Amino acid sequence: MMIEKHKCDKCEGTCCGLCCTKIEKFEVTIGKTKILHDVNIHIHCGELTAIIGPNGAGKSTLFKAILGEVKHGGELKYLDVKGVRSGNPLIGYVPQYLSFDLTTPTSVLDLFTASLTNIPTWLLRAKKIREKVSGCLSKVKAEHLIDRRLGALSGGELQRILLALALEPVPDILLLDEPVSGIDQNGLELFYNSVSELRENYDLSIILVSHDLELVSKYADRVVLLNGTVISSGTPKEVFNDEKTKKIFGMSWYTDNGNKGDNIKC
């Protein structure tokens, strides 16, 4: 299956019956610093594309550019199943770390009501909405957190809540910034598991910025090594065997026979 999809990459212009996203010639300059240049990435639906790279490689900037938070050159092209340009794709975003005031008097239900509806959160409380939100939360097994204050959630719980929020409505592209702190290894595996499930259940492209190379090699369909520009891309195997990758990460932990060394985080 993997090889077939890889072949797909070669048919320019069309997406072989699948929807796809093309990042073409992305370029970001902040002040006088060129952070990204000539970034081309082709992403298919139903695939998990992991973006890896050393610190300062521009991973977060790439996300910000996709979200339209920073100005960028180049184009983001999204094509739906029929290959017709379908305008701006709907983007779901799970930030690496949601920085918010921990004392904010906002419950999970409030956040969902405010994000998903026009019913004034401060005035009304509709039972229908509660049921809907409960449904959203059940996708990530977090129904019990509905009345919890945002600041009282653990790192893993918050991440799941944000994932549930990003899935409503189901986006065309899901951007995940892997949490680096506040979640234990177990929570991280849980997170990856639910992301993997999503890929099978929904027709969406998932782009994941990751710092955990071992989990990437386990779950990602495609890997993009970014360091100012795309250094290497392909299947995890291809990228991790690339000399350039080894040079950047200085790693000997990944070998062809799947023998993995220590869990390297960068």
Place this chain on the structure above:
Amino acid sequence: MLNWWYNLIDFILPFEWSRHVFMKDALLAILLVMPVFGMLGTMVVSNRMAFFSDSLGHGAFTGIAIGAALGGIKPIWAATIFSIIFAIAITFFKNKSRASTDTVIGVFSSTAIALGLVIMSYGGQFKKFQSYLVGDLLSVSNSDILMLCIVFVLVILLWLIIFNKLLVVSINQSLAKSRGMNTLMIEVLFTISIAVVVTISIQWVGLLIINSMLVLPAAAARNVTVNVRRYHFISIVTALVSGVSGLIVSFYLNTVTGATIVLFSAVFFFITFSMRRRFI
């Protein structure tokens, strides 16, 4: 126009303080303006905009000076227009500039106040404007009350429309943007509404304490609430109770009404502050 109100108060509140017409006017003004402060305040506090709203007060002060200097129209209209422009300018600068928000606000705020003071003191007329520093709630006129009614309705309408988006923006800008919200637009609408409310209230409350009216009720409510609806409810109730108690007490003690109201809000803040552990 307000006879029904005077009769109503004579009927339900037959006390010494409520016998006077200016007290009845002031009471009505408080019942209209305090809920607005309580409501807008929730998001001022949630967005950490206390310093920002303070600078809007300074902008309004300058606007009044400019309005008076221009002559012709009532200073309050010139002031309203000026503070709307000021609010938009500061919001844009805050979003576009790479300097820290604090610095941007500080620069705008001090420039505005300095400009205002220079214009006001030009020709040695500063005394005329001193009432804007402290304010006089008992000077509310019938036309002021009409204006307050309009603002009251407009702010509630605005709140019905933009509150949800504003809440998401207040939690996290990137999150709001990823959900397709026009964060700058929402922020500008919100700051304009604060600017308008602050500008028209400054003549009654005074520059020195107007910001506390916005910040204190919400800050008090925040200590003891876990969801948005209760946050609003407690903030509005705190604002109303402080407003009415402040008015009555200031009548008997012969003190400045605005400041007395703020002291009541401050007491509520410290009470809820001591209770906060039970809620968080």
